[in-house]
Amino acid sequence: MARTLRFLAGIPVSELRGCGTKLEGRLHEMGILTVLDLLEHYPRRYLDRRKRALIAELALGEEATVIAEVTKVSGRRTRNRRALVEATVYDGASYLDVTFFNQAWRERQLQPGTEAAFFGKLDSYRGRRRMTNPVVDVFRRADDDDAGQLGAKTGVIVPVYPQSPKAQVDTWQIQRLVNEALERAKEFADPVTEPVLDAHDLVGRTGAYFGIHRPETDDEWKGATRRLVFDEFLRMQLGLVARKRALERDRLGIRHVVEGALVDNFHARLPFDLTGDQRSAIGEILADMAGPAPTHRLLQGDVGSGKTVVAVTALLAAVQGGHQGALMAPTAVLAEQHFLSISRMIDGLTVASEGTLMGDRPVRLELLTNRTTTTRRRQLEAELAQGLVDLVVGTHALLYGELPFASLGAVVVDEQHRFGVEQRALLRGRGEEPDVLVMTATPIPRTAAMLVYGDLDRSELREMPPGRIPIHTELASGDRSRSAAYDRLRHEVGEGRQGYVVCPLVEGSDKLEAKAATEEYERLSGAELADLRVGLLHGQMPARDKEAVMDAFRSGELDVLVATTVIEVGVDVPNATVMIVEDADRFGLAQLHQLRGRVGRGGGAAWCYLVAEPGTPEAEARMTAMVDSTDGFLLAERDLEIRGAGEVFGERQSGFSDLKLGRLPRDEPVVLETRAEAEAILDADPHLSHHRQLAEEVEDLLGDAVEFLFKS
Numbered sequence: 135m136a137r138t139l140r141f142l143a144g145i146p147v148s149e150l151r152g153c154g155t156k157l158e159g160r161l162h163e164m165g166i167l168t169v170l171d172l173l174e175h176y177p178r179r180y181l182d183r184r185k186r187a188l189i190a191e192l193a194l195g196e197e198a199t200v201i202a203e204v205t206k207v208s209g210r211r212t213r214n215r216r217a218l219v220e221a222t223v224y225d226g227a228s229y230l231d232v233t234f235f236n237q238a239w240r241e242r243q244l245q246p247g248t249e250a251a252f253f254g255k256l257d258s259y260r261g262r263r264r265m266t267n268p269v270v271d272v273f274r275r276a277d278d279d280d281a282g283q284l285g286a287k288t289g290v291i292v293p294v295y296p297q298s299p300k301a302q303v304d305t306w307q308i309q310r311l312v313n314e315a316l317e318r319a320k321e322f323a324d325p326v327t328e329p330v331l332d333a334h335d336l337v338g339r340t341g342a343y344f345g346i347h348r349p350e351t352d353d354e355w356k357g358a359t360r361r362l363v364f365d366e367f368l369r370m371q372l373g374l375v376a377r378k379r380a381l382e383r384d385r386l387g388i389r390h391v392v393e394g395a396l397v398d399n400f401h402a403r404l405p406f407d408l409t410g411d412q413r414s415a416i417g418e419i420l421a422d423m424a425g426p427a428p429t430h431r432l433l434q435g436d437v438g439s440g441k442t443v444v445a446v447t448a449l450l451a452a453v454q455g456g457h458q459g460a461l462m463a464p465t466a467v468l469a470e471q472h473f474l475s476i477s478r479m480i481d482g483l484t485v486a487s488e489g490t491l492m493g494d495r496p497v498r499l500e501l502l503t504n505r506t507t508t509t510r511r512r513q514l515e516a517e518l519a520q521g522l523v524d525l526v527v528g529t530h531a532l533l534y535g536e537l538p539f540a541s542l543g544a545v546v547v548d549e550q551h552r553f554g555v556e557q558r559a560l561l562r563g564r565g566e567e568p569d570v571l572v573m574t575a576t577p578i579p580r581t582a583a584m585l586v587y588g589d590l591d592r593s594e595l596r597e598m599p600p601g602r603i604p605i606h607t608e609l610a611s612g613d614r615s616r617s618a619a620y621d622r623l624r625h626e627v628g629e630g631r632q633g634y635v636v637c638p639l640v641e642g643s644d645k646l647e648a649k650a651a652t653e654e655y656e657r658l659s660g661a662e663l664a665d666l667r668v669g670l671l672h673g674q675m676p677a678r679d680k681e682a683v684m685d686a687f688r689s690g691e692l693d694v695l696v697a698t699t700v701i702e703v704g705v706d707v708p709n710a711t712v713m714i715v716e717d718a719d720r721f722g723l724a725q726l727h728q729l730r731g732r733v734g735r736g737g738g739a740a741w742c743y744l745v746a747e748p749g750t751p752e753a754e755a756r757m758t759a760m761v762d763s764t765d766g767f768l769l770a771e772r773d774l775e776i777r778g779a780g781e782v783f784g785e786r787q788s789g790f791s792d793l794k795l796g797r798l799p800r801d802e803p804v805v806l807e808t809r810a811e812a813e814a815i816l817d818a819d820p821h822l823s824h825h826r827q828l829a830e831e832v833e834d835l836l837g838d839a840v841e842f843l844f845k846s
């Protein structure tokens with residue numbers, strides 16, 4: 135009988151022959167509990183015996199993988215009590231000495247007759263060729279029953295499994311268990327139909343599992359990998375598309391009146407023309423809002439691309455039809471900022487009022503954060519309940535506070551990459567299913583967004599409002615460049631401008647970071663910034679002090695703000711033209727880009743100095759990317775390339791932690807293919823009633839949360 139993945143997930147790995155309790159314990163440590171876990175423990179790489187380096191042909195100083203058999207091994211202690219293991223290995227033509235320090239257990243591991251790959255740098259010691267502390271992958275054990283000549287039983291292509299130094303499970307042990315599992319499973323049930331496999335030129339599932347673990351050619355493991363990557367993304371996209379459709383199908387939204395005087399007046403009074411992208415985004419959002427299903431849309435746009443106008447349009451469209459709108463920000467500072475700028479934008483706008491005969495009253499906007507007093511909050515709640523307040527801007531308090539809106543019509547969530555999927559979920563299903571627009575300033579490459587936000591529709595602002603001058607960005611390495619940066623800052627202050635100095639990031643401790651920032655502030659005040667008016671802002675300051683400093687900076691009473699990354703989010707002072715980021719190489723690319731977005735908001739020239747001596751190629755790549763580009767989308771793509779998706783979006787972000795083989799941006803085409811395939815499958819079979827096995831796999835991937843999806 136062909137085996138399903140769920141079936142294999144039900145068999146403990148200990149049921150395999152040759153998996154004793156000791157090995158079982160070690161496998162558990164590696165997260166391998168079931169036969170399926172084992173089969174999804176994919177090789178890290180493959181060695182081709184035909185292409186192996188011969189010991190005799192290696193040059194000194196060269197790094198290489200040598201496949202060889204151990205002929206001799208001995209262990210002892212050096213005079214200073216370090217463990218020393220010396221082995222001699224033979225590749226069929228020549229010998230090589232292999233030396234290990236502080237790894238006494240190697241003596242046991244490398245018994246004569248053991249076959250392994252040794253990866254390291256070739257040196258020479260007393261005229262003999264040697265590798266010291268190489269990486270070792272044992273793929274045939276000395277007392278293996280199958281042992282014969284070199285390479286008799288193992289194939290030409292040798293899979294090498296991820297090592298777990300702590301658990302000490304060798305490649306040969308995994309190989310042997312995997313072989314048994316494959317032989318016992320024999321055939322895998324394939325949930326993907328022939329025509330789909332053919333259309334994407336994919337191998338069947340049985341071929342895939344055998345091919346990835348026991349390939350006879352390179353093409354075989356490559357083809358197997360392609361198929362398994364396809365499966366990973368297909369499951370994920372099926373879950374996301376199904377969730378999106380279930381929400382659209384089962385939930386009733388408000389059919390908003392999107393054509394009307396309020397929205398028209400709002401646009402007519404703006405001191406600028408909307409950009410083309412703003413127009414299309416607004417068109418898409420309003421079309422959603424007019425429809426019967428609740429909107430769940432993502433609005434992506436780089437810092438400064440003008441998302442606020444789009445968001446306010448959506449909120450006013452709700453107000454226009456007699457509903458209310460809410461905007462939620464991740465921090466109180468940001469909420470206040472939004473409150474101020476939206477107040478300005480809607481100043482003078484009126485809405486029909488039921489109470490008065492003539493019918494018009496000003497649109498009313500209120501602010502609600504954790505700083506709002508209880509009395510004030512009570513009052514606001516009463517007014518919200520009566521429909522006297524049209525728009526409310528606030529922090530998460532809005533989300534958790536069970537606010538008694540008279541009729542909440544639209545919610546904008548300003549996510550600023552800090553707002554979790556869970557919180558979005560929490561918002562849904564509150565009250566009468568308002569339309570939800572999630573805004574994010576973290577530009578996410580399209581395909582990555584299909585994973586993280588795959589259950590949302592998307593609008594994008596790529597075009598910047600006209601007249602922006604790219605921020606001049608420089609890497610300041612060395613004292614000279616650093617003092618040039620401070621010269622620029624002083625010069626700009628002399629011209630009546632302002633600037634920021636961002637203090638080094640101290641990871642894992644806000645307290646230490648605050649301390650470092652305070653010291654930096656004191657030092658700079660006595661040195662580089664001696665006769666300027668300097669303020670300090672960090673996350674540990676009492677809210678009241680933070681507010682006072684921000685007010686002083688905004689009103690021009692301070693020239694320079696020395697701050698931690700608390701300024702990253704939403705600080706909007708158009709007069710600030712210089713930013714100096716100390717120890718810039720400690721920051722991530724996305725974070726640097728957000729920070730830089732704090733200057734040059736007034737439209738004139740602006741400068742950003744990255745003070746750093748990047749010590750790793752990765753840090754160097756980040757600095758170069760920042761200097762080369764101010765395009766957030768481009769930087770986001772670079773970031774993905776440099777760090778990989780798991781790092782960029784965090785382990786916990788939905789999707790990425792479930793990818794075992796799939797990788798972005800490499801697999802972008804597969805994301806697109808599987809998205810289309812998932813849609814086609816669900817078009818034809820909305821509850822996957824004819825695709826039970828696929829339904830099972832999606833459920834097993836996403837857990838209980840999605841079980842409802844496929845129950846009709």
Ligand code: ADP
Binds near residue numbers: 408409437440443575
């Ligand atoms: P975001 O929230 O996307 O970072 P904002 O909405 O704060 O950007 O807009 C940044 C600045 O650009 C604001 O000062 C805003 O008034 C201005 N702005 C927005 N749209 C336009 C436009 N179409 N033309 C000119 N300026 C614009």
Ligand code: MG
Binds near residue numbers: 387389390422427429
């Ligand atoms: Mg609607």
